[in-house]
Amino acid sequence: MKPALAIALLTLPGTALAQASNCTIPQRVEPVAPSRPDGPVRRVAVASYTLAASWSPEYCRNRRGDNSMQCGGSNGRFGFILHGLWPEARKGAPPQWCRSGPAPTPQVLRRHLCMTPSARLLEHEWAKHGSCMVKKPETYFRVSQILWNSIRWPDARALSRENGLTAGQFRRAFMRLNPAWKGEMIGMTLSRNGWLREVRLCYGRDFMPAPCAWNARGAGDASALKIWRGR
Numbered sequence: 001m002k003p004a005l006a007i008a009l010l011t012l013p014g015t016a017l018a019q020a021s022n023c024t025i026p027q028r029v030e031p032v033a034p035s036r037p038d039g040p041v042r043r044v045a046v047a048s049y050t051l052a053a054s055w056s057p058e059y060c061r062n063r064r065g066d067n068s069m070q071c072g073g074s075n076g077r078f079g080f081i082l083h084g085l086w087p088e089a090r091k092g093a094p095p096q097w098c099r100s101g102p103a104p105t106p107q108v109l110r111r112h113l114c115m116t117p118s119a120r121l122l123e124h125e126w127a128k129h130g131s132c133m134v135k136k137p138e139t140y141f142r143v144s145q146i147l148w149n150s151i152r153w154p155d156a157r158a159l160s161r162e163n164g165l166t167a168g169q170f171r172r173a174f175m176r177l178n179p180a181w182k183g184e185m186i187g188m189t190l191s192r193n194g195w196l197r198e199v200r201l202c203y204g205r206d207f208m209p210a211p212c213a214w215n216a217r218g219a220g221d222a223s224a225l226k227i228w229r230g231r
Helices: 004-011 056-060 106-111 117-129 137-149 167-177
Strands: 048-055 079-088 186-188 198-206
Touching: 048 056, 056 167, 056 198, 079 117, 079 137, 106 117, 106 137, 117 137, 167 186, 167 198
Parallel strands: none
Antiparallel strands: 048 079, 048 198, 186 198
């Protein structure tokens, strides 16, 4: 990543609001076995990027007895977490599984667990997506962290209490906190019943906000939206 780009990312409007309440990083993180590819190798040119942020309470709501860092509660309560930073192709399927190794060390994984509270998910995102962007996992996670820290998230739990909440209202709340973003740059994934699962932010090849592809925008502004607050 070029120094000028890193400076530009660091000076984007806004700083991250805490999305992890009292996040406590484990003292020790065990090495993670390399992920097995779940699809073909695709080495195609990168034209843009997607930053996918999962709403953690929705992910954890049906996982009773899950004692993982994300859902167990002993390491903190999580709101939005970074699912991953994904490279996109200009047309067709995105690049994936571009190279094998080097694997991220436990020390590298540990540094980013308040952003993505799963060492397994961090390793998987590097192997499937990051390996198509840069040569080292440290660089991939550093870029991901810079982008993550540049975003201010609306209070989703407060929004969940509004009557007649829509996807458009969420987008407008996000844009008020992040003036560089427009509605067409913010994709949203909902469950069949309208529960918020994920927000997907679209970037150009220069890592600046850009319109999402039409098929990546997900729920329209008029779509009814529900947000699970957790237990």
